[in-house]
Amino acid sequence: MQKTITVLPPGTVANMVCGFDVLGFALHEPCDEIDITLIDEKRIIIQPDPVYHLPTDPEKNVAGAALLAMLDAMDEPIGFDITIRKHIKPGSGIGSSAASAAGAVVGANMLLNNRFSKEELVQFAMFGEKVASGVKHADNIAPCIYGGITLIRSIFPLDVVALPAPDLFVSIVHPQIEVRTADARAILKQTVLLKNAIKQWGNIAGLVAGILKNDHALIGRSLEDHIIEPVRSILIPGFDELKQRCMAAGALGGGISGSGPSVFMLSSTKGKAEAIATEMQSVFNRLGIDNHTYVTSINATGVTVKP
Amino acid sequence: MQKTITVLPPGTVANMVCGFDVLGFALHEPCDEIDITLIDEKRIIIQPDPVYHLPTDPEKNVAGAALLAMLDAMDEPIGFDITIRKHIKPGSGIGSSAASAAGAVVGANMLLNNRFSKEELVQFAMFGEKVASGVKHADNIAPCIYGGITLIRSIFPLDVVALPAPDLFVSIVHPQIEVRTADARAILKQTVLLKNAIKQWGNIAGLVAGILKNDHALIGRSLEDHIIEPVRSILIPGFDELKQRCMAAGALGGGISGSGPSVFMLSSTKGKAEAIATEMQSVFNRLGIDNHTYVTSINATGVTVKP
Incomplete structure (x- = not known):
């Protein structure tokens, strides 16, 4: 099993003008970089971030909260140690928190040989959005995980409809x-x-x-x-x-x-x-x-x- | 040029649950039957309807009002004499008035070698809907003319998006x-x-x-x-x-x-x-x-x- 991976979660644009709260799409640039290492105890370690000084307490960190939700869905003594290099500025409105949360769970899932479905990853990553803004929403998370343009037809129950990426x-x-x-x-x-x-x-x-x-x-x-x-x-x-x-x-x-x-x-x-x-x-x-x-x-x- | 034609305008379902005022689709059954004859004077003649006793004054008749709008867009001394056999009951909610208006203008346009576009025909037929309900709307007219499922993205200006017919x-x-x-x-x-x-x-x-x-x-x-x-x-x-x-x-x-x-x-x-x-x-x-x-x-x- 591969023990370390570096993933590039992209920025995303939510709402898409007439699609408030339901549409979003993924960008090629900018992307964050997240190094994720599989560890053999059930915990999340967040390495300090020298630029934005984001919280290292996993419960207060967007990526940490998403990964804790993932650990909750598993029984084994495994966890993750992650280092996030933010290139998507927090507060910019192009899905900075979603990139941290989605990147962490997608990368972790790759280290677990894709044990979870994309829809499950969206569910985990929404716990990160809750830390960021107090609300579980998926309109940045879903395009970050699925790519292209996504429609959140319904959030309870979650219904993600993947749409293609027009050549725009x-x-x-x-x-x-x-x-x-x-x-x-x-x-x-x-x-x-x-x-x-x-x-x-x-x-x-x-x-x-x-x-x-x-x-x-x-x-x-x-x-x-x-x-x-x-x-x-x-x-x-x-x-x-x-x-x-x-x-x-x-x-x-x-x-x-x-x-x-x-x-x-x-x-x-x-x-x-x-x-x-x-x-x-x-x-x-x-x-x-x-x-x-x-x-x-x-x-x-x-x-x-x-x- | 063919002088007489009989067309079968189908019933239609407007709204389609979540698409209030914008979506509609055409049915195979029921259909009205309309006989349309090209005449060489600029007028519309509506033959009496023995079943529903619909108005024979073209300005008060749904199909007549639609055809008058079409005549207004032409310069020649031509008109139409029509006989409508209603099989879609007025007031049923499956586009009875739209079938009369759309059938009349589509049939008339065939006698004119398809001089007008589908979008122009929708514009003419909406004058019929105005007679029927006081409001120019296109959510039954458009599917009757285009077939399949239609989206009226906007009514002013008119923007009809033709969608395919799923095998339902x-x-x-x-x-x-x-x-x-x-x-x-x-x-x-x-x-x-x-x-x-x-x-x-x-x-x-x-x-x-x-x-x-x-x-x-x-x-x-x-x-x-x-x-x-x-x-x-x-x-x-x-x-x-x-x-x-x-x-x-x-x-x-x-x-x-x-x-x-x-x-x-x-x-x-x-x-x-x-x-x-x-x-x-x-x-x-x-x-x-x-x-x-x-x-x-x-x-x-x-x-x-x-x-």
Whole structure:
């Protein structure tokens, strides 16, 4: 049995504009790196993280909590010793906590010869999300584990529907401002107009059809959000101008990644994705907001083993 | 140019449980029959209907209003003389008015060598729906014209997404009670809880994925409605028992067809569809409500020419 493995869990974009709380997709970049060693006692050891000083108490660590849930499902005297090198900045809105949790359980499962199903791994990793945000949610975890685009049709009981990865490019900007997930959730209204809900489910239905048909134009037309974006976008300075300029530069559509502050845009060519990233930079530079951009594509695989 | 044609516009099921106002599918049975003759003056003639005594004034007749919209889009001195034999009972909730409107414009368009696109035909036929119910809607019109399952992603501007027809059987019961579309609409709440809207768009996303993957189990799991059915089902006596008995007889799922009173159920085999129809009959017979059942399947073609 292999005793040590290094895995690369990717960043993920949750919500995907009209798919609030149910859709998400995996990116090729950025990825965290996690070294995982199988040990012969039933415990989790988290090595100290010199950059972000994340908790080393496994119950308070996102990856640790996910692995403890996995140990709970086993009877043997085995555990894991892990070292996490974060490249996905915590609080960026592109699934940093999900990458830690999903990467840890996928890597550990590889050391166990894939004893658990992907759906079980999602269940374990959700304990990590609970540590991160207080809520068990799977819209970043599932694409990180399955790759491509995933639909969480239902969370209780868990029903993950794996969708293919259309050949789309993704531009992402992470403005260095803080948007707390709890705040982004608190400002949402708990009721919505039926007529807006109908538009939203027309759009998510169009988006899923576009994804399965690899129809870029339909995907673009469906990337409309009448419910969440009008409220949450006020937390991101320059959002409306940013979106307009990205669309003018050839974006099919896009919006807030997860609960922000990162913003993503989809496009059909790498050239457009690069032009969009340039627009993104220029908007935030002019506002005096430090920012970081990525030009990448949808990752059909999810967590991979570092060669 | 052919001068007379007889077309068979099929019944349709709108809403499809979780797809309120956006999804619909076409049936193989029942179908109306419409004879259409091209005439050389710019007018519409509606022959009297001996059974239902529908209006013969084209502006007040569903098929007439649709054809007048078509004539408005042309410059020549041509018109149509039509005879409608209704087999889809008005008020049944399986797209009776849509069949008249869609059948008329599809047949007329055939006599014009398919001058208009399907999307234009939907636009014309919606004028018929406006006569029938006061509202321009396309969730029965579109599947009648396109066949299969259709998604109305947006109505202004019109965006029809054609989805394939999974190999499913359909059981339908039409209990002979009156549910006025206006009443069925009036009892709906104009706001919904965000948490229920999220469940609904998770389900419609799952349903569309199931349709495109021809995944019967996923289609079944997705046929849940947390918003419309709990309100509207009170208009249909015995609805809850009916649904339970159909599920026990092997239905994948189902619900109210359009705004009712018909109820439809999907299943994977003809044998199950027949057993379900028997349950349907027995529930309404016991309640002393006259009823009529159909066992049919999803019609991938839409309006056809009578051989």
